[in-house]
């Protein structure tokens with residue numbers, strides 16, 4: 001199977017899928033959609049993604065291409081298509097817990113600090129977008145720290161193996177740093193992040209390791 005991941009080096013949603021692909025040990029090709037230059041709005045990309053977003057994963061097999069959007073659907077598909085090692089635990093309650101932790105980020109934090117709403121805020125209320133992003137990221141991480149700390153965590157968000165929730169946690173902490181959010185109040189999340197970043201699939205998925213990452217002195221905020 002040939003896997004093509006449409007994404008952008010700094011997109012935290014693409015980052016989630018890079019981690020998942022790495023945990024599964026799958027080879028994939030990056031196709032760059034430069035969000036800063038507006039490539040997501042091109043006709044070609046809108047045909048791939050109705051919301052003009054990344055990630056999009058194309059899975060080509062036997063001359064047919066399956067096109068997948070939304071990181072949660074992509075990661076769940078990967079987990080069902082390539083079951084080992086699993087991204088979700090075997091028990092029903094554990095699976096619900098892990099999906100809920102991932103959703104804390106996917107629907108509870110990231111959409112509030114995504115670049116499109118922040119850009120609109122910046123146009124209407126210049127300067128307020130920074131306060132807005134920091135507030136929502138910090139509030140969301142406080143909730144996530146409590147949720148992960150419910151007794152189900154081990155070395156990782158759920159037990160001692162990395163999984164779906166960790167694919168969401170690490171990029172969200174990356175976004176938090178980018179927006180200048182103080183991470184000291186979330187010791188459990190930071191401890192899990194450290195355990196994740198000791199693993200090669202998480203290291204390879206880091207934004208600054210991607211082919212489209214500009215040199216540090218040419219990065220804009």
Ligand SMILES: N[C@@H](CCC(=O)N[C@@H](CS)C(=O)NCC(=O)O)C(=O)O
Pocket residue numbers: 010011012013014035040052053054055069070071072106114115116
């Ligand atoms: N829920 C979606 C979120 C996707 C998303 O928000 N992608 C962002 C980048 S992280 C995007 O493409 N933004 C378009 C833009 O900035 O115009 C997913 O998990 O795939």
